[in-house]
Amino acid sequence: MNSFHTYFKNEFNSIYELADGSFANRGMNLSLYLEMAKRLNSHLTMHHTIEERHIFPVLAKKMPQFSTETEDAHIDSHKGIHKGSKEPSTYSPTEMRACLDGFREVLFRHLDEEVNDLRSENMKKYWTLEELESIPM
Numbered sequence: 091m092n093s094f095h096t097y098f099k100n101e102f103n104s105i106y107e108l109a110d111g112s113f114a115n116r117g118m119n120l121s122l123y124l125e126m127a128k129r130l131n132s133h134l135t136m137h138h139t140i141e142e143r144h145i146f147p148v149l150a151k152k153m154p155q156f157s158t159e160t161e162d163a164h165i166d167s168h169k170g171i172h173k174g175s176k177e178p179s180t181y182s183p184t185e186m187r188a189c190l191d192g193f194r195e196v197l198f199r200h201l202d203e204e205v206n207d208l209r210s211e212n213m214k215k216y217w218t219l220e221e222l223e224s225i226p227m
Contacts, residue, residue: 095201167200
């Protein structure tokens with residue numbers, strides 16, 4: 091999980107850094123830059139869909155932070171991330187950064203919290219090895 095989350099953070103930071111138009115200095119045109127942003131959104135959507143449909147329901151049985159019933163749980167973070175990533179409809183460097191700023195905090199906090207919640211020391215508090223092996227990951 092950590093490798094996926096590290097990728098998401100690195101990709102987000104690259105998109106943010108290049109939002110000022112400096113993507114042209116790296117041989118990218120606007121179309122390629124926007125494709126990079128769309129790809130991150132697509133990867134986050136796919137990652138969160140898999141988590142919400144297949145992994146979180148199993149984890150939620152013993153770990154409330156993965157439940158749909160718990161306030162400020164990981165699913166709420168997913169909603170905040172995706173709300174922020176859908177806002178831009180035209181390109182402006184200032185608006186792009188404002189859009190990214192709108193969900194950066196919730197994205198990075200969520201990525202860190204999820205990795206922390208799924209570390210082996212924490213999982214041992216909730217699950218036996220046999221139970222963990224049955225989780226679809």
